Amino acid sequence: MTNDAINNWIEKAKQSEVASAAETGIKVIKRVPSQSRGNMIMEIAEKLRPWLAKMFEGVRDENGMLVQPARIRGIALNVAQDIVAEQNNKAANA
Numbered sequence: 646m647t648n649d650a651i652n653n654w655i656e657k658a659k660q661s662e663v664a665s666a667a668e669t670g671i672k673v674i675k676r677v678p679s680q681s682r683g684n685m686i687m688e689i690a691e692k693l694r695p696w697l698a699k700m701f702e703g704v705r706d707e708n709g710m711l712v713q714p715a716r717i718r719g720i721a722l723n724v725a726q727d728i729v730a731e732q733n734n735k736a737a738n739a
Contacts, residue, residue, distance in 0.1 A: 697721050
């Protein structure tokens, strides 16, 4: 019960801050934290992984085993690492 009261109070305080800022013409700007290189690699790899999983569906490796999800994830991470490294090199040379 007390948590609800505190949460309501916090919400009202946030709303009053936004309303008073809008009345005075003050714009609230959020700072977006820059992503680290590792976070960018993971984000790109997670976007590549479903596409690679479809591409390797039903494909067998040199031992006749189906390509495992861990191997697909490793491929996605390697590709993402190369993409980020290439982008960093382009930015450094520009």
